[in-house]
Amino acid sequence: MAKSYENEHPIKAFGWAARDTSGVLSPFNFSRRVTGEKDVQFKVMYCGICHSDLHQLKNEWGNSKYPIVPGHEVVGVVTEVGSKVEKFEVGDKVGVGCMVGSCRECENCSVDLENYCPRQIPTYNGYSPGETLTFGGYSDIMVTDEHFVVHWPENLSMDAAPLLCAGITTYSPLKYYGLDKPGMHIGVVGLGGLGHMAVKFAKAFGTKVTVISTSANKKQEAIECLGADSFLISRDPEQMKAAMSTLDGIIDTVSAVHPILPLLSLLKAHGKLVMVGAPEKPVELPVFPLLMGRKLVGGSLIGGMKETQEMLDFAAKHNITPVIEVVPMDYVNTALERLLKSDVKYRFVLDIGNTLKATN
Ligand code: NAP
Numbered sequence: 564m565a566k567s568y569e570n571e572h573p574i575k576a577f578g579w580a581a582r583d584t585s586g587v588l589s590p591f592n593f594s595r596r597v598t599g600e601k602d603v604q605f606k607v608m609y610c611g612i613c614h615s616d617l618h619q620l621k622n623e624w625g626n627s628k629y630p631i632v633p634g635h636e637v638v639g640v641v642t643e644v645g646s647k648v649e650k651f652e653v654g655d656k657v658g659v660g661c662m663v664g665s666c667r668e669c670e671n672c673s674v675d676l677e678n679y680c681p682r683q684i685p686t687y688n689g690y691s692p693g694e695t696l697t698f699g700g701y702s703d704i705m706v707t708d709e710h711f712v713v714h715w716p717e718n719l720s721m722d723a724a725p726l727l728c729a730g731i732t733t734y735s736p737l738k739y740y741g742l743d744k745p746g747m748h749i750g751v752v753g754l755g756g757l758g759h760m761a762v763k764f765a766k767a768f769g770t771k772v773t774v775i776s777t778s779a780n781k782k783q784e785a786i787e788c789l790g791a792d793s794f795l796i797s798r799d800p801e802q803m804k805a806a807m808s809t810l811d812g813i814i815d816t817v818s819a820v821h822p823i824l825p826l827l828s829l830l831k832a833h834g835k836l837v838m839v840g841a842p843e844k845p846v847e848l849p850v851f852p853l854l855m856g857r858k859l860v861g862g863s864l865i866g867g868m869k870e871t872q873e874m875l876d877f878a879a880k881h882n883i884t885p886v887i888e889v890v891p892m893d894y895v896n897t898a899l900e901r902l903l904k905s906d907v908k909y910r911f912v913l914d915i916g917n918t919l920k921a922t923n
């Protein structure tokens with residue numbers, strides 16, 4: 564029998580995949596590895612749709628390996644554990660985020676920063692050992708090393724899956740860059756999946772939050788439902804001017820190329836602009852405004868496994884959940900089109916458990 568994704572591993576699996584840069588998804592039969600001694604096998608219940616899925620489905624970052632089964636905000640229920648698994652039992656609720664492997668011995672791995680390991684293995688569109696393409700959570704089952712699996716807190720609804728990427732990606736830089744101190748004034752640019760979680764975490768840390776958005780129609784909800792203190796339209800120069808030098812830090816979640824200078828102007832001296840959005844092309848970074856106020860521009864990538872569990876436990880304790888639109892699997896292509904137009908408040912979540920049906 565010719566080698567195919569369907570027979571390269573022993574366990575039958577089913578999901579939706581894109582075959583080319585059109586990014587259009589359709590049903591896909593493939594296979595998962597046998598549950599190894601340190602592996603957890605679980606049935607996927609919910610999976611969030613991240614803008615990174617869209618970037619990669621369309622090869623916007625230039626590293627796509629087709630077929631792509633996306634999905635890195637995955638929540639499910641354990642169906643099997645390997646003989647040396649210590650942290651999980653059958654029936655446990657679990658989550659998997661953006662990575663499923665790393666070297667476990669480099670200077671980053673040894674301080675719980677697997678996300679910065681040069682050999683980090685992404686949950687999909689990467690290679691696991693043996694040059695096997697990884698496939699994500701738009702699928703019925705997953706088999707993952709327990710180190711990259713987190714406990715899903717009991718009082719957290721399983722459809723809050725976006726915490727696993729949108730949540731940790733905004734929680735981690737707020738903490739690392741010291742933007743979590745009560746009384747600080749934090750800006751959040753782009754009110755999408757990541758942005759709305761940034762607002763919720765920044766508020767939970769006791770900071771004042773200003774949303775900086777291109778969408779005037781998001782203002783009322785941002786203030787009334789998400790708890791933002793104020794709202795700026797980034798394309799309104801008057802509003803931006805009036806808010807100059809008011810922010811201690813900014814989390815920029817924008818998925819497309821956009822002007823940076825107006826954001827630097829919003830920062831106080833010594834303020835920090837943290838980029839977490841990942842536009843496909845470089846943004847223009849004017850240097851003089853950085854020099855003048857000793858300002859800093861940084862980046863941040865998801866978070867390590869220890870911090871991801873910490874973030875989930877914090878979210879469960881403080882009742883921080885994403886605002887989601889739960890959709891059936893066969894709605895995925897429409898959801899991706901709407902995501903491209905910023906037409907979602909604020910994250911799509913696929914109801915995999917109830918709506919993913921095998922075709923054969
Ligand atoms: P999203 O839900 O689409 O949100 C992005 C938001 O950016 C939009 O809602 C919109 O907000 C704003 N925006 C879109 N186009 C814009 C433009 N041309 N100019 C100005 N603002 C624009 O996406 P997401 O899932 O939150 O992801 C955001 C970005 O973060 C993506 O690039 C994704 O790949 C990246 N990401 C990075 C990490 C990491 O570890 N660093 C992790 C996950 C995702 P308004 O309507 O409010 O303007």
Ligand code: ZN
Binds near residue numbers: 729
């Ligand atoms: Zn993501």
